[in-house]
Amino acid sequence: MEYMVEVNNVYYSYRKHEQDKEHLALCGVNLKVKKGEFVVVIGHNGSGKSTLSKHINAIYLPKEGDIFVNGMNTRDISKLWEIRQTAGMVFQNPDNQIVATIVEEDVAFGPENMGIDPEEIKRRVDFALRSVKMEEYAKHAPHLLSGGQKQRVAIAGILAMKPKCIILDEPTAMLDPSGRKEVIDTIKKLNKEEGITIILITHFMEEAVDADRVVVMDDGKIVTEGTPREVFSKVELLKDLGLDVPQVTELAYELRKSGLNIRQDIITIDELVEELCRLR
Amino acid sequence: MIKDITIGQYLPGDSVVHRLDPRIKIILSTIYVIDLFLINSFLGYLYVAIFTALVILISKIPFKYIFKSLKPILWILIFTGVLNAFLTPGNVVAKVGPFSVTDKGLYLAAFMVIRIIFLIVGTSVLTLTTSPIALTDGIELLLNPFKKIGVPAHELAMMMTIALRFIPTLIDETDKIIKAQKARGADFESGNIINRAKNLIPILVPLFINSFRRADELALAMEARCYRGGEGRTRMKQFNINKNDYLALTVMLLFVVISILSRR
Ligand SMILES: Nc1ncnc2c1ncn2[C@@H]1O[C@H](COP(=O)(O)OP(=O)(O)O)[C@@H](O)[C@H]1O
Ligand SMILES: [Mg+2]
Numbered sequence: 001m002e003y004m005v006e007v008n009n010v011y012y013s014y015r016k017h018e019q020d021k022e023h024l025a026l027c028g029v030n031l032k033v034k035k036g037e038f039v040v041v042i043g044h045n046g047s048g049k050s051t052l053s054k055h056i057n058a059i060y061l062p063k064e065g066d067i068f069v070n071g072m073n074t075r076d077i078s079k080l081w082e083i084r085q086t087a088g089m090v091f092q093n094p095d096n097q098i099v100a101t102i103v104e105e106d107v108a109f110g111p112e113n114m115g116i117d118p119e120e121i122k123r124r125v126d127f128a129l130r131s132v133k134m135e136e137y138a139k140h141a142p143h144l145l146s147g148g149q150k151q152r153v154a155i156a157g158i159l160a161m162k163p164k165c166i167i168l169d170e171p172t173a174m175l176d177p178s179g180r181k182e183v184i185d186t187i188k189k190l191n192k193e194e195g196i197t198i199i200l201i202t203h204f205m206e207e208a209v210d211a212d213r214v215v216v217m218d219d220g221k222i223v224t225e226g227t228p229r230e231v232f233s234k235v236e237l238l239k240d241l242g243l244d245v246p247q248v249t250e251l252a253y254e255l256r257k258s259g260l261n262i263r264q265d266i267i268t269i270d271e272l273v274e275e276l277c278r279l280r
Numbered sequence: 281m282i283k284d285i286t287i288g289q290y291l292p293g294d295s296v297v298h299r300l301d302p303r304i305k306i307i308l309s310t311i312y313v314i315d316l317f318l319i320n321s322f323l324g325y326l327y328v329a330i331f332t333a334l335v336i337l338i339s340k341i342p343f344k345y346i347f348k349s350l351k352p353i354l355w356i357l358i359f360t361g362v363l364n365a366f367l368t369p370g371n372v373v374a375k376v377g378p379f380s381v382t383d384k385g386l387y388l389a390a391f392m393v394i395r396i397i398f399l400i401v402g403t404s405v406l407t408l409t410t411s412p413i414a415l416t417d418g419i420e421l422l423l424n425p426f427k428k429i430g431v432p433a434h435e436l437a438m439m440m441t442i443a444l445r446f447i448p449t450l451i452d453e454t455d456k457i458i459k460a461q462k463a464r465g466a467d468f469e470s471g472n473i474i475n476r477a478k479n480l481i482p483i484l485v486p487l488f489i490n491s492f493r494r495a496d497e498l499a500l501a502m503e504a505r506c507y508r509g510g511e512g513r514t515r516m517k518q519f520n521i522n523k524n525d526y527l528a529l530t531v532m533l534l535f536v537v538i539s540i541l542s543r544r
Contacts, residue, residue: 057504081506089504096494097501101413101445108516113506121516143448157505 003068004165004197005033005056005087010065012051012220025051026062027220033199035164038191040208040228041201043217044242049201052217053167056199057089070164085114088158090168094150095143103145103153104129104138110161121160128159131194132186148179152186159190165197166190172204180204205232205246209267216241233265248272289349289404290411296524297339298409302418304525308532309406315536316398324542325394331535332401341408349404350397357393364389416440421519434510446494453490457483 012026025048033039043049054060055067058074069087072079088110091097100106104125111121129135132152142150151171158166168187172180184207191198200207208214214231216224218241224231232238232245235253239245245253252266252275262275292298300308319325336346350357370384407415420437427433458468461482468479 084506096497110505115512115514
C-alpha cells in the first residue's frame with residue numbers, strides 16, 4: 001500500500017432526505033495522500049474542509065464513494081477503532097478537546113481507551129510529551145496553559161496513540177502568533193523526524209509554504225492542487241476563490257503587475273530578495 | 281473576582297494522610313461519619329476531638345483552613361442550635377419572651393452542633409488532602425464492584441472529571457461575558473433582586489449556548505480518540521494499597537471501638 005489516505009470520488013450532504021445537489025458539503029472529492037507526506041488544505045469558510053477531515057477519521061461516512069485509511073475502508077465497522085488510532089485528529093479549539101484535569105492524564109486518555117497496558121501508557125505519555133516539548137508541564141492543570149501549549153498537549157494526546165497520520169483542522173486559528181509558531185514547528189518536526197503523515201487544514205497561507213503539497217478546496221470540490229510554488233503562483237485564481245496568498249507572493253505579484261520583470265512563483269522572502277537584487 | 285472561586289479545596293502536600301490510597305480515605309471518612317452518629321456522650325466527642333486534631337496535625341494542614349471550611353455553615357449551626365434549644369420539650373431553664381429554653385433542648389442543641397462541626401471538619405480533611413482527580417478515581421474504583429447491579433461507575437467518574445475540567449473554563453467564560461456586557465452598559469450591581477435576576481439572563485444565555493457547543497465538540501474529540509465507554513479501558517495510574525493504608529484502617533477501627541465503648 002502506497003497511500004496513507006485515499007479519498008475516492010466522495011459525496012457528502014448534511015441533509016438526510018432531499019437529494020439536493022445544491023447543498024452538497026462534499027461533491028466528488030478525490031485525494032490521495034502518500035505515506036509521510038505533508039499536505040496542506042486551504043479554502044474559505046464553508047468549502048468543506050472540516051467535513052472532509054471528519055471523513056478521514058470515520059466520524060462521517062461518505063454518502064457516495066469510498067475512503068481508505070492505510071488500506072482500511074472507513075465503512076468497515078470492525079476497523080473503526082483501528083482507523084481512528086491510525087489517523088488521529090486535532091481540532092480547532094484546544095479547550096474543547098482536553099478531557100482530563102492534569103496534562104499527563106489527558107495525554108493518557110487515548111491509549112487508555114485503547115486498553116493498553118499501564119506501563120506502556122506511561123512510556124507513551126513521556127515520549128509524547130517530550131515530542132511536543134511539554135514534559136515539564138506533565139503535572140499541570142491544562143486550563144492554566146497558553147493556547148499554544150494546550151494545542152501541543154492535544155497533539156501529544158494523539159501522538160500517544162501512535163498514529164501514522166495526523167489530521168489537524170485549523171489548529172492555529174485561535175492562537176496568537178507565538179502559539180501558532182510553536183504548533184507549526186511541532187507539526188513539521190513530527191513530519192520530518194517521526195515520518196508521520198500530516199494533513200493540515202489552515203487559513204494562514206504562510207503555514208502552507210513548507211508543505212509537500214497544497215490542496216485548494218471550494219464549494220465541496222478540490223479546485224487545484226500542487227506544490228506550494230505551483231499553487232501560489234496562481235494568484236488570480238486564489239483571489240477569485242476569496243483566498244489570500246503569502247504576503248511575499250502578493251508583493252511580488254503586485255510588483256509584476258506594475259511592470260517589474262520578476263518571477264511569478266515566489267513564495268519566500270529570500271527568493272524575492274534574490275529576484276530584486278538580480279534586477280539591478 | 282469570580283475567578284477566585286476554587287473547586288474542591290485540595291492543599292497539595294506530602295504527609296502520610298496525603299499519600300493514603302484515595303479509596304481507603306473515602307472508606308475511612310465514611311466510617312468516621314457513621315461513628316459520629318453512633319456516639320451519644322460528651323466523653324465520646326472528646327475522643328473524637330482528640331482523634332481529629334491528631335489527624336489534622338499529622339496531615340500538616342494549617343488549622344486556619346479547617347476553620348475556613350466551617351465558615352459557610354455558621355448559619356446552619358446557629359439555626360440548628362437555636363431550633364433544638366427552643367423546640368425540645370423538658371424542664372424550662374430560661375424564658376425569652378414567649379419562647380422557653382429547656383435543659384434537654386440545650387443538651388440536644390450542643391450535640392447537634394458538635395456533630396455537624398465534626399462532620400464538616402472530617403470531610404474537609406478528606407478533600408483538603410486528596411486531589412479532585414484522586415477522589416474521582418477512588419469513587420470509580422470503589423463503585424466498580426457494583427457495576428453488575430447497574431451502577432454506572434465509569435460514567436459517573438467521567439462526568440465528574442469533565443465537570444472538574446470545565447468548571448474553570450466556564451468561570452473564565454462567565455467572566456468574559458460579564459465584562460463584554462458591562463462594556464455595553466449592562467448594570468449588574470444595582471436594582472432590586474428581580475431586576476438583578478433579570479440582568480443575569482444576558483449572561484446565562486450565551487453561557488448555555490456555548491456550553492452546548494463545547495459539549496458537542498468535546499464528544500467528537502473524545503470519539504476521535506477512541507473513547508467508547510468504560511468497557512476494555514485501562515488506566516495509566518494504578519492504585520495499590522500498602523502498609524500505611526492498613527495501618528490507617530487499623531487505627532480508625534480502634535478509634536471506633538473506643539468511641540462506641542463510651543456510649544451511655
Ligand atoms: N453540522 C452541520 N450541519 C449542517 N451543515 C453543516 C454542518 N457542518 C457544516 N455544514 C455545512 O457544510 C458545508 C461545509 O462546511 P465545513 O466542512 O465546516 O467547511 P470548512 O471547514 O471548510 O469551513 C458548509 O456549507 C456548512 O454550512
Ligand atoms: Mg472548518
